[in-house]
Amino acid sequence: MAQNQPKNPEKHSTFIPKEKKSTKPFHKTPMLDQLESGPWPSFVTGLKRLAHDNNMMVDLLGQLEHSYTTRKGYWKGGTVSVFGYGGGIIPRFTELMGSDGKAMFPEAKEFHTLRVQPPAGNHYTTKMLRQLSDSWKKWGSGLIAFHGQTGNIMFIGSTSENTQHFFDEINEYGFDLGGAGPCVRTAMSCVGAARCEQSCANEQKIHRTLVNNFIDDMHRPALPYKFKFKVSGCPNDCMNSIQRADFAVIGTWRDDMKVDQKEIKAFIKAKSRKYVIDNVVNRCPTKALSLNDDDTLDVDNRNCVRCMHCINVMTKALKPGNDKGITLLMGGKRTLKIGDTFGTVIVPFMKLETDADYERIREIAANSIDFWAENGLEHERCGEMIERIGLANFLEGIGLEVDPNMINHPRTSSYVRLDEWDQEAEKWNQRKHQAAAG
Amino acid sequence: MAQQQVVEKKAMRTPIESGCPDGFQYMHPLMIKNYGNWKYHDRPRPGVLHHVAYSGDEIWTVRVGTQRQLGPYEINLLCDIIDKYGEGYVRFTIRSNMEISLSSADKIEPLIQAFNDAGYPVGGTGNSVTMISHTQGWLHCDIPGTDAAGVVKALMDDLHEEFIKEDMPNRVHITTSCCQINCGGQGDIAINVQHTKPPKINHDLVANVCERPSVVARCPVAAIRPAMVNGKPSLEVDEKKCICCGACFPPCPPMQINDPEHSKLAIWVGGKNSNARSKPMFHKLVAAGIPNNPPRWPEAGAIVKKILKVYKQDAKDWERVGDWVERIGWPRFFELTELPFTKFHIDNWRGSRHMLNQSAHIRF
Numbered sequence: 001m002a003q004n005q006p007k008n009p010e011k012h013s014t015f016i017p018k019e020k021k022s023t024k025p026f027h028k029t030p031m032l033d034q035l036e037s038g039p040w041p042s043f044v045t046g047l048k049r050l051a052h053d054n055n056m057m058v059d060l061l062g063q064l065e066h067s068y069t070t071r072k073g074y075w076k077g078g079t080v081s082v083f084g085y086g087g088g089i090i091p092r093f094t095e096l097m098g099s100d101g102k103a104m105f106p107e108a109k110e111f112h113t114l115r116v117q118p119p120a121g122n123h124y125t126t127k128m129l130r131q132l133s134d135s136w137k138k139w140g141s142g143l144i145a146f147h148g149q150t151g152n153i154m155f156i157g158s159t160s161e162n163t164q165h166f167f168d169e170i171n172e173y174g175f176d177l178g179g180a181g182p183c184v185r186t187a188m189s190c191v192g193a194a195r196c197e198q199s200c201a202n203e204q205k206i207h208r209t210l211v212n213n214f215i216d217d218m219h220r221p222a223l224p225y226k227f228k229f230k231v232s233g234c235p236n237d238c239m240n241s242i243q244r245a246d247f248a249v250i251g252t253w254r255d256d257m258k259v260d261q262k263e264i265k266a267f268i269k270a271k272s273r274k275y276v277i278d279n280v281v282n283r284c285p286t287k288a289l290s291l292n293d294d295d296t297l298d299v300d301n302r303n304c305v306r307c308m309h310c311i312n313v314m315t316k317a318l319k320p321g322n323d324k325g326i327t328l329l330m331g332g333k334r335t336l337k338i339g340d341t342f343g344t345v346i347v348p349f350m351k352l353e354t355d356a357d358y359e360r361i362r363e364i365a366a367n368s369i370d371f372w373a374e375n376g377l378e379h380e381r382c383g384e385m386i387e388r389i390g391l392a393n394f395l396e397g398i399g400l401e402v403d404p405n406m407i408n409h410p411r412t413s414s415y416v417r418l419d420e421w422d423q424e425a426e427k428w429n430q431r432k433h434q435a436a437a438g
Numbered sequence: 439m440a441q442q443q444v445v446e447k448k449a450m451r452t453p454i455e456s457g458c459p460d461g462f463q464y465m466h467p468l469m470i471k472n473y474g475n476w477k478y479h480d481r482p483r484p485g486v487l488h489h490v491a492y493s494g495d496e497i498w499t500v501r502v503g504t505q506r507q508l509g510p511y512e513i514n515l516l517c518d519i520i521d522k523y524g525e526g527y528v529r530f531t532i533r534s535n536m537e538i539s540l541s542s543a544d545k546i547e548p549l550i551q552a553f554n555d556a557g558y559p560v561g562g563t564g565n566s567v568t569m570i571s572h573t574q575g576w577l578h579c580d581i582p583g584t585d586a587a588g589v590v591k592a593l594m595d596d597l598h599e600e601f602i603k604e605d606m607p608n609r610v611h612i613t614t615s616c617c618q619i620n621c622g623g624q625g626d627i628a629i630n631v632q633h634t635k636p637p638k639i640n641h642d643l644v645a646n647v648c649e650r651p652s653v654v655a656r657c658p659v660a661a662i663r664p665a666m667v668n669g670k671p672s673l674e675v676d677e678k679k680c681i682c683c684g685a686c687f688p689p690c691p692p693m694q695i696n697d698p699e700h701s702k703l704a705i706w707v708g709g710k711n712s713n714a715r716s717k718p719m720f721h722k723l724v725a726a727g728i729p730n731n732p733p734r735w736p737e738a739g740a741i742v743k744k745i746l747k748v749y750k751q752d753a754k755d756w757e758r759v760g761d762w763v764e765r766i767g768w769p770r771f772f773e774l775t776e777l778p779f780t781k782f783h784i785d786n787w788r789g790s791r792h793m794l795n796q797s798a799h800i801r802f
Contacts, residue, residue: 013557038595067576071698
């Protein structure tokens with residue numbers, strides 16, 4: 001260790017036990033050893049501690065070092081599941097075979113991951129973290145990733161047989177597997193209303209209402225491809241849901257934002273008028289802010305797009321309004337196959353307060369999944385299907401009306417058939433009259 | 439036989455399909471009490487958040503960087519500290535940082551001291567470079583071109599000071615991905631695998647291992663077609679069309695895309711998930727051909743540090759990397775970072791025409 005000697009080496013991220021309980025000798029790991037120095041806590045030291053405890057991790061380190069040396073991965077998939085489910089486990093079998101046809105690192109030849117859904121908002125007590133860790137030490141390698149990119153707790157490193165025992169144990173105290181394969185996946189939600197004043201939604205309730213309604217579609221993969229729900233309580237979108245979720249729920253509000261003029265003045269006094277002009281007023285994307293000569297702030301709420309910037313800067317003076325709800329976007333995904341897509345607006349605003357409101361969002365999700373299950377091609381994400389068939393067709397399929405909030409601007413190409421223009425215009429006029437009539 | 443199956447089934451435990459657990463049972467009592475009724479927040483120091491509720495209650499959060507992959511020793515070590523100096527409540531951020539809830543400001547410094555004494559950094563809040571979001575890599579993925587945790591460890595060692603301070607113009611979210619599917623997501627800076635050669639096909643195995651029509655359908659540029667090779671049904675790749683993306687490799691492992699020499703790293707900048715100021719933005723390619731060089735990937739690290747240095751010097755307050763480049767323009771970005779601009783930076787994928795400069799707007 002290049003750093004100063006820790007005060008208490010027994011209680012330090014660099015600690016290596018003196019006692020070796022694993023029976024297999026360690027492999028040499030000169031490459032991985034180089035990742036043990038430096039100020040950031042080392043996962044390699046963690047793997048080595050586990051290798052003192054069990055032979056599986058001795059061989060895992062052997063295989064990982066082999067990857068570092070040859071610059072290639074050596075895991076292949078397969079089929080492993082627990083009784084009653086079709087997914088939730090990422091099976092891994094080693095591909096590293098010696099000339100005798102036997103695994104080079106036999107103790108880690110089965111090294112499966114169980115994907116387990118964390119509590120909404122990733123809240124834990126230390127008691128529960130220790131309990132999960134104890135269960136995994138009993139049935140698996142002991143190594144847990146908090147969390148995978150989809151949002152699962154990843155219990156890494158189990159034999160095929162022990163996946164069932166581990167699942168049975170944690171399932172008894174309230175944990176369930178997440179998704180793997182073409183299915184509804186584990187969802188994510190931000191800390192939200194539990195600790196954040198910017199939250200405009202009940203993330204806990206939305207998260208669990210949505211994903212727990214499609215639990216059958218999670219445990220028994222039968223969809224065209226993966227389908228992800230993510231919930232962010234405000235447009236800061238800390239869950240990256242617009243980009244990473246097929247179904248993104250973003251908290252927002254539709255009345256005026258709350259302005260505390262006293263706090264505006266206090267902020268200007270603390271940070272300077274120039275700071276507020278440069279960093280608040282001029283950074284408003286729709287020029288909806290104006291600083292008055294008396295250091296009060298005007299907000300053009302009709303032109304505010306709820307971007308959150310000014311609220312992020314002036315956390316005491318500015319807040320979302322009272323008439324809260326959500327914006328719904330669909331179709332975000334990563335690169336495969338057509339390139340990255342952002343979700344696009346499907347519902348510009350809806351309230352989420354009453355049971356009927358929650359039933360409505362559940363219904364929109366169910367309609368979307370059903371339509372996509374019917375019309376999506378194999379391995380085609382929902383967003384890719386929308387791109388292929390056009391947003392208007394998708395909306396018709398799930399029973400939603402078009403809205404100008406769904407576009408950046410109207411079409412620029414005249415190559416389009418407009419056979420039913422009059423009927424469509426009439427629909428719009430009728431909806432407008434209905435809205436006006438309340 | 440049938441009877442035996444019934445007996446076996448009875449012995450199996452039927453799962454309780456409980457789904458996502460209720461978060462309230464693990465929440466700090468002040469979070470439950472003030473749920474949806476928080477008034478404002480501030481940051482007393484890097485790594486610490488302070489939230490005040492309308493009720494007058496206050497809660498402090500200490501954010502700790504972790505190595506993401508935790509074993510029983512680390513979990514118990516961290517939990518011992520949280521139990522002794524905190525109140526037993528913890529949550530994880532999307533970037534694998536732990537957040538410890540406290541009901542009293544007096545507990546902050548002893549808690550931070552205890553984490554630091556145990557080798558864990560406190561930071562990752564506000565205008566810092568927070569923990570890198572990453573994937574599984576060689577540790578567990580079936581298609582990785584590189585490692586994930588190792589790249590992150592090497593980079594976070596270098597960026598440790600930026601994690602524990604709040605010295606950047608705005609927050610910096612770095613991501614890494616170990617194949618071109620890019621599970622790591624959008625980042626202010628993203629370090630991703632970029633393959634540069636078409637897959638090498640083991641024609642003896644294709645017919646037995648791969649569902650050939652699915653593999654053909656998976657190719658984004660229709661470069662794969664069924665073929666008989668050496669008298670066996672297999673697949674062939676039109677190597678002129680092939681974009682070396684590796685999309686065929688997961689459904690057909692005999693089409694090996696990973697190559698110790700030719701699987702390179704590429705760096706992308708300007709991704710942003712937030713709606714703050716500008717709409718969400720994708721990251722854009724800035725550097726490629728970077729060697730995949732374990733165990734510490736120094737070449738990739740050097741470019742990341744160079745970009746961060748220039749961003750820190752040149753960006754204005756509150757500009758994310760993408761906002762900053764939008765203001766100064768891409769020519770200046772390449773000038774300041776001294777990275778070469780090539781024909782490969784010009785996108786030719788579908789819908790890419792709007793990425794060209796369709797104006798006379800030029801900076802001099």
